[in-house]
Amino acid sequence: MNKFIYILLVILSISSCSPYQKAMKSDDVEFKTKVFTEQIEKKKYSKAIRLFEQFASALRAKPQGEAAFYSYAQALYNTKQYISAAYEFERFSSSYPKSPLAEEAAFYGAECYSKVSPIYSLDQVDTDKALSKIQVFVNKYPNSTYLPKANEIVKVMSEKLELKAFEIAKQYNTIGEFTRDYNAAIIALDNFVFNFPGSKYKEDALFYKYDAMYKLATNSIPSKKQERLNSAKTYYQNLVKFKADTKYLQQSNKMLETVEKELKQYTN
Structure with missing residues (x-):
């Protein structure tokens, strides 16, 4: 038992001294950014998100902010936090319009709404929003390499709205038996x-x-x-x-x- 407790204490001691733990306690933005990038590369997105949210505001005017904010949006996307990811992608494309990642961010920002579009029988607010956002993207980037994906999203979302409209119309006939x-x-x-x-x-x-x-x-x-x-x-x-x-x-x-x-x- 004593041996087990000793090993546990050693593990906890090592963990508490890890770069990530140090970054969480540090005020050094450069160090935090470095560790944040490492977490993204290791696909430890939840950790990266927690760390980034500590120092995001300090990166706004810094050169490394562009890459970091895009990585943050991707981390949210990869952890299926689609509404937050949509917001961050849209903010990125408007904050860094000349970035080579602006077009990709605009696409993912629009796509996020299709990810939260529910089954046809539920309220289709997010489906309508997805179609609207995709249309804005297509208007802005009519020659985008993401156009095939955008068209596929439009197809899927439109078919969902079509099915919902049909089922509602059909239901009127069904309830006619009673009314x-x-x-x-x-x-x-x-x-x-x-x-x-x-x-x-x-x-x-x-x-x-x-x-x-x-x-x-x-x-x-x-x-x-x-x-x-x-x-x-x-x-x-x-x-x-x-x-x-x-x-x-x-x-x-x-x-x-x-x-x-x-x-x-x-x-x-």
């Missing part, structure tokens, strides 16, 4: 198709729009039934015109049979 407000579903699905004309969910949206009108028509009051049945028939035609072999064809044809059967009462 009987199929008009809200039709409007929501109409808006979706208008806002995302090339969407991969267009077939689904056209079917659910037809489905909503079908339910509205077949459950309608007599004075509005004929008009709504005809609208349902038009929505069916829009669906099969868009995709003749739609995956909803069998179900849609069965619904159409009901629509045409009920329309016959108005032909006399």
Whole structure:
């Protein structure tokens, strides 16, 4: 036991005298910067961050500040502190606009917001922000080597917003079973198709729009039934015109049979 305690004390003594511990206690900015750089090189980012935050303000006007602040932003990025990293990257690119790292910093600053973009079902504030920041980057650096990555981020973020918009529109049709407000579903699905004309969910949206009108028509009051049945028939035609072999064809044809059967009462 005594031997173990002795070894432990030796380890603690060595640790307390390490360059990092000395730098944490030192007021020497040059020494702190040197140790900070060493921690970055060793990929000990959390330690580097703690140390840098002690003397960051003292580096603002110093020549070594440029490299140090960029390394600090990268350390935050590598420890997945994306909002803080975004702030530091953006501040770097504005503080050092002539730096060869300014463009890279601007890209990473924008990319950080895509890293915190949540799944489509949650609030998409950060997704919108990511798209906005990427657009600012592309406008500023239209020939950037980061353009392919920027375009990929735009694609992923846009698809997420598209899916969210579709699911919201589709949900109106789902809850129509309980609220009987199929008009809200039709409007929501109409808006979706208008806002995302090339969407991969267009077939689904056209079917659910037809489905909503079908339910509205077949459950309608007599004075509005004929008009709504005809609208349902038009929505069916829009669906099969868009995709003749739609995956909803069998179900849609069965619904159409009901629509045409009920329309016959108005032909006399």
